[in-house]
Amino acid sequence: MTLSSDRIEKVLDLIYDAAAENDLWPHALTAIADLTRSEGGILFGQSYTAQRIYFDFNGRLNEECNRAYQERHMQNPWSLHMEHQPTGRLVMSDEAVSLGELQASAFYDEVLRPQEVGHNGMMALAARQDFRAAFNMCRSVRRGPFDPDEQRLLEWLSPHLCRSVTLGFRIDGYLAMQQAAFNILDRLADGVIVLDRKAHVLFANVTSRRMAEEGSLRLHQSIATHSPAHSQRLNELIRAALQGAAGGTMSLPRNPDGRLLTILISSIRSKDLGRLSDAGVKDAAVLLFVIDPANRRSIPLERIRDAYGLTHAEARVALAASSGNTIRETAQSLSLSPNTIKTHLRRVFAKTATGRQAELAGLIAAIGSMRVGETGSEQ
Template sequence: MLTQRCNSYYLREEDGLYTSSSLIPLIYSGLLEQSPWQQLLVTLREVMASDVAAITLRTGSQHLSPMIIWDREQPLTQNQISQAQADHARLLGDDPLNQLLRQSGDIFILEEVIERDALEASDFYQCLMKPYGIEHQIGMCFAEPSGWVCTIGLMRGGERSAFNSTDKEILLELLPHLEKSLAVLARLKHSEVECSVFEQALDKLGLGVILLDRHAEVVDCNEVAKNMLRKHESLTILNNRLFSQRDKEALDKSIQEAIAASDSHPAIPYIQPVRLSAGFEELGLLIRSIDTALYQSDKSPKVIVYLSNPMRDNVLSTQLIRCLFGLTDTEAHVVMLLCNGFTLSEVALKLDVAENTARVYSKRIFAKLGVGRQVELVRMVLGSVALLA
């Protein structure tokens, strides 16, 4: 049996259940959209002959507001959207369906959970349903193991019929796909946070990172690397490739060798340092192959290029040094200056004290930290987590 819901979408009955070839692919492709499942909601609203379709996403944290993605047949003005969002946040606890949608697979029709007279007397109906012409609702909950929970809702105006058991069956058929898709979304967002944390650590250490594919084209580049490239004429990105006018042959050779090492079966580790000179400033490069055995494509990263500037100042936090090593504010300031390459006489000038006073501070610091020379002090501090502050 075929049931037509709109001009171009059909639901067919198979073994007593309804399926939709139009909806399931959109559940998974929706993970790549800026607002997840936006196109799914458009299609689902049309297939289910509804006026509004919405997904409310909660990440499991009580401190974060839920993310609401929706589609309406009749778009709202920005003022209406703002008012609806404010009213929804205020009256969420009074939503008859929301109170019951707690576990994955919970599904209810509005008329099943509240009498019509009680509904029309509620603030939820008066503020969030009636003003927007909503009379009928159906809602379903889907979740994933790490704690992310979504509710999907469909709404119809009074000129349409109420939702029924057939509509429930359609949503329940989508349930396993929605659960899997939500689990993938949670994992993707978790990975994005991890990548952001690692990238921030590299930024703090002053390491530039550039990823190249098998064609030696730039796949990605962190902010530190971009800043270094802006300041150093010895290296630049030209036509989406790393280019060095003075050392082009050596740079290209190292990159091609790294690509070949990554393409080997099994992959061969390749590490090659390259130093580019630009006046009084030097830029250090470390070219390294990436083992991509489980991820092979023309655009997959094959080579990682680390950039560092040996001449840059190490930016340290005085407060962090004080806490890490049990120093006074002045002693921590002296340590910071010494680690940034200042001599004792220059430290004295910075602190506006006699050089002998600066020497007394340094001896006191050496005693507290158990070191005997400035080089040992610098090694200790730069080997700690102070650089990550």
């Protein structure tokens, strides 16, 4: 299978653009289907505990069959095999179950047979406890399994798909950039820095500029840290992002107290970012988030309730547990029994698609990333 670099580049652009504009996922999936001679593809997120599909993006597959899947076949021979697969690993459906066995299932009769689908390339893109974001590329029985070249193409796309989904989940500021809302970025409690293709600083929000004033970062024409060793690591990750790699994460001791900051580095491919001429930002290529876990103000319970559909009691427990306290400490602070705390936490984990207090803390921190004034209004 011979593919032009232009076709591959267009697919990559769609994949990364979809991180900021979810409506592009069906187009990206259809483009991948065309490259691999597939019937179509789908990208979805689901939780077995909550029995809920959080999102699904359909690229040319039958919607009626998709509804049958969501209503009756979330657990099927393919999904059962994928439950414990690592993220980013391409799995061929014939590895999970033979076509003959598959054809004997109700899942095949209701979901696959009407679409003449018999083979699938499957990949977990993100996982938290029993929550999975997954990618499926479906092939007809007539075409048969994917050939080695098509498998290699899907494997090559794997880190880009994973990275795009992660961006869509975790970087709320990315959407603010897409909408040219740089005033929103200035209101984030986390540092946000945008670099161009020469690694020059195009934009630094108020928080990142404050970090520069205290000496943790250096934001002149380029970016550096107060530590030569950490500057070298940061520059390596930036260079990798500029060359099209998925990105990376590093820690940096805060100056002067040594408290660890986390820096997330990601490449930017969205064409929308190239349209931000009114904001004076052109050729944006790399996005950095600088996160100080201790820089969190009190978060209104209403934000947590609204974000994940929690009850008032569940939101109180989620906020208390996210601070790093043990079950017993949380129970004492809320004047509840440890068993009541455990019951609430189980429901919170199911609704937020998390499985540990550390993961829950990350979500709560994201909600708290907007600076809040003393009166409760956003600043």
